[in-house]
Structures are given as structure tokens and as C-alpha cells.
Amino acid sequence: MGPDVPMPCACAEPSLVGASESGADTCAVIVAGGTGERFGDPRGKQFVDLCGLPLMCWSIMAFDRAPSVGRIVVVCAPDHADQVEGDVLASLSLTKPVALAPSGATRQASVRSGLDAAPPDLPLVAVHDAARPLVEVAQIEEVCAAVRTDASLAGAILATRSVDTLKLVEGNTIVATPDRSFYWAAQTPQVFTRRALWSAHKAAEHEGYQGTDDASLVERLGGRVRVVESTRDNLKVTLPEDLALAEATLERRLLG
Numbered sequence: 001m002g003p004d005v006p007m008p009c010a011c012a013e014p015s016l017v018g019a020s021e022s023g024a025d026t027c028a029v030i031v032a033g034g035t036g037e038r039f040g041d042p043r044g045k046q047f048v049d050l051c052g053l054p055l056m057c058w059s060i061m062a063f064d065r066a067p068s069v070g071r072i073v074v075v076c077a078p079d080h081a082d083q084v085e086g087d088v089l090a091s092l093s094l095t096k097p098v099a100l101a102p103s104g105a106t107r108q109a110s111v112r113s114g115l116d117a118a119p120p121d122l123p124l125v126a127v128h129d130a131a132r133p134l135v136e137v138a139q140i141e142e143v144c145a146a147v148r149t150d151a152s153l154a155g156a157i158l159a160t161r162s163v164d165t166l167k168l169v170e171g172n173t174i175v176a177t178p179d180r181s182f183y184w185a186a187q188t189p190q191v192f193t194r195r196a197l198w199s200a201h202k203a204a205e206h207e208g209y210q211g212t213d214d215a216s217l218v219e220r221l222g223g224r225v226r227v228v229e230s231t232r233d234n235l236k237v238t239l240p241e242d243l244a245l246a247e248a249t250l251e252r253r254l255l256g
Helices: 055-065 077-091 108-116 139-146 194-207 214-218 242-256
Strands: 024-030 069-076 098-102 124-129 155-161 168-170 171-174 184-193 225-229
Touching: 024 055, 024 108, 055 077, 055 124, 055 139, 055 168, 055 225, 055 242, 069 077, 077 098, 077 124, 098 108, 108 124, 108 194, 108 214, 124 139, 124 194, 139 155, 139 184, 139 225, 155 214, 184 194, 194 214, 214 225
Parallel strands: 024 069, 024 124, 069 098, 155 225
Antiparallel strands: 124 184, 155 184, 168 171
16 A cells, blocks of 8 residues: 555454354455446546545455455456556555456356355355445445354345335336335345355356346345345445545545
């Protein structure tokens, strides 16, 4: 980390909840293969500067500091592998082993590639979008603990309750106003047992099904997935205005 970039503020890190004596049991798959077309930067949004570091660095550092995580797989475009190695990983002092996996034509294919690179001896997999740089260690640990401590679960995801009134629209006409108390906005990380996620991706590939997230793949096979309430700070950087908000939030944390 460069000399002008403050380290994350000191705080008590959470410890493993419900883990065996063997320690870390989770492989983090951080998906950084997007083109950033909507963001409007030819480098891809995962490489834009956020508080002195490439944006994707902040997600990698959070998972590196998470007690549950034993290994990290970064999924990136093959022609960006050297950039990830040189501009991202080389700028960080990491304690966990990191491997690279090639991204695919879709996010789903990219996650499958990362899953293929995950070591089979770690029973949990945490899938995270590199474009969510504000994820916190405590959030990672809470989602991992939810799956680890409840054998009936195939997975758990971070999510926020809907705060807006929702409208079901056909064309430009409202046809219904559903009860928003049933609706949550999904985030990442999404943590699953390796077996459940592997089976879900294999089935989707075989049937040509494209889900909107990994939880949707697991759900369609009947897997039980729990939501863990998150905060709106765990935002996804999609548009330039999102970056400004992420920078303000991160600066507040670093100086707090």
C-alpha cells in the first residue's frame, strides 16, 4: 500500500463462529471480470482509483482479513491478469494465498471458473463482486457463520430490506403495488456450501439456465438460502456517481 494511503482504522476483528479447530473453512471467489461498460472507463471499474488504490483492492483486503477465509480466488479477464498481478496484488501485503482464474462470457461463467479454482478441502465458498469495495470483515463473518452453524442451509447472502414502494409495471402502466415487506435487495458476499454451489452451477450449465445471482441457481434446486441483513453502505459501484459515494464512505471509515 502506498505511503499516502491510510490503513483501515484499527478495530476488534471478529473471530470464527462455529468453526472447527482446523480454522478457516472458506474460499473467497472475487469476481472482477466485468468490462465496466456502464461505468464508462475503458480500464474497467475494478481498476479505477478509490482512495489511492485500484477499487478491487478494498474487497481483496477485506477477505484477506476475514478469519473464515483460507484462500482467495480473483476472477479476471485473461488479458488483465498481468495488471491484476502488478497493479493490484503487488500493492498489497496479504496473508492469504491468492490465485487467479479466467473470467467467462457471463458472470455466471466467471463464478464457475472461480469455483473450479477453489480448493476442494475448503467446504464453504463466498462469492463476491469486486465492484462492492465497502464490504466489511464483520459482514463476511456473519454470512459465513450463518451457513456454518445451520446444517439445513445451502447458503446465505447479504441483503437489505426494500425501503421504497415497489410497482409492478407492464409497458408504462402500473398493474400492482406489492407488499414491500417481502422484498429484499440482494448483495454479496453470497456464501454457500461448496457442494450446493457446485451442483447448482452444473445443473444450470446442463440446462442452459442463466440466473441473476448465485443464490437463484441454488434456490431452483431446492436449496434453502437465508438472508443476513446488511447495510446500504455495501453498495455496488456501477455508475460514476456510485464511485463518489463509495469514496466518501471509505474516507469516513479510514479517518474515523
